[in-house]
Amino acid sequence: MASIRRSGGATAMFWQGRLPDPRDPQFAKALQKHRFRTIEDAASEETSVGWISAGDPTGGSFDDEDLEAGTATWLRFRLDKKQLPRKWLAIHRDAAAKSRGKKLSARERREIKDDLVGKLLPRVLPTVQMVDALLFIDRHTVLLLHTGKGMIEAFGRLFFQTFALPLERTDPLATGRRTGLDRALADRLERIEPVRWPRRDRGDRALAARASTHAATTDPEAEAVDA
Amino acid sequence: MKAPAPGPSGIETHGFLGEEFLTWLWFRWESDGGEFQLPGGRVVGIAIDDFLTFAAPSDDETEQTLRHGLPTRTEEARTALRQGRRLRRARLIVAEGSRQWTVTVDGPSLQLSGAKLPEDAEETESDQDRSADRAANWLALHEIVLALYGAFLRERLDDGYLGGAGERQAQWMQA
Secondary structure, eight states: OOOOOSEEEEEEEEOOSOOOOTTSHHHHHHHHHTBOOOOTTOSSOEEEEEEEBTTBTTSSOOOHHHHEETTEEEEEEEEEEEOOOHHHHHHHHHHHHHHHTSOOOHHHHHHHHHHHHHHHGGGOOOEEEEEEEEEEGGGTEEEESOOOHHHHHHHHHHHHHHHSOOOEEOOHHHHHTTSOOOHHHHHHHHTOOOOOOOOGGGTOOOHHHHHHHHHTTSOHHHHSSOO | OOOOOOOSOHHHHHHHHHHHHHHHHHHHHHHHTTEEEEGGGEEEEEEEEEEEEEOOSSTTSOOEEEESSOGGGSHHHHHHHHTTOOEEEEEEEEEETTEEEEEEEETTTOOEEEEEOOOOOTTOOSHHHHHHHHHHHHHHHHHHHHHHHHHHHHHHTSTTTTTTHHHHHHHHHHO
């Protein structure tokens, strides 16, 4: 079994509610229910997403030692995609157009594709991606070791299907709510506006001096220093 | 089962705050040396490394990226600050005790990319020990960024911000 990687990107995600304890067999059972299922022999274009473990890339087992990573629970999911190779499709369409001596109609293009799907797809292997995530149950936080939008969404969907809890991904608002602000500051966070810093090229003066001219009648945060 | 449809993203509504956070880190690094006392007695050091991107001031303008060497010392960087531009992305060096991370933080999303964790602890012999050590280092990096962001927010959301810390930062940006 390899180790968790030492470099790369991470997206923090948070949940509210109760997850089964990862040491409880219910947790592995939940993963098992949404385990990865192969599409190696699929005869049509397909995508498969499901849980696997660090020790078993097929999704066949979720042993405790594969899930344990000190204070974290080591989750891994796999996303396979089986697609007709676009270049092969283009080659076949170009050849057909050449032999017929004219541009193909939409119907002819579709027929060529359907024909190729039947002939080629059983021979095509899916692309495989495996992504790790570290779950810290006491912090209600999971660090997905990936920053791609598609992977974040796929992980969020799989997590929700498995545990019936939506994940909220990191951003300045969601993260700010988790920094232990008191009620008054938390309220200000919700409606805060950007500071408009003074611009020397426009001859702006210092921040406070300009802000004070607005402070009596407006929210200084919103109006701070206008350009 | 489908996840509930999301509302407006915090990246859209509050992305600017992550950019202000990165600009504040730079200000604090240059003006106070970049040492932060965090909750729980944690002391961390922050420095801006060799990669900066300034956010576009408007949709019609361009982002500006400076990389390699010491981009914070360049005239381009000073000019951008004088124009009131915020940092959109920055590569940080984060140190706590003997551990050191490097990481690029994206302001609007607060995502971490290109992170490098500290060297594995010497006593880690098995893959499992190594994974536990690395998981702890990923968590520590996340918690440090979270705590720094919390420190920034407490200052930024304070009633007296514009006349105090905000004003000092404005003067630094104009220097």
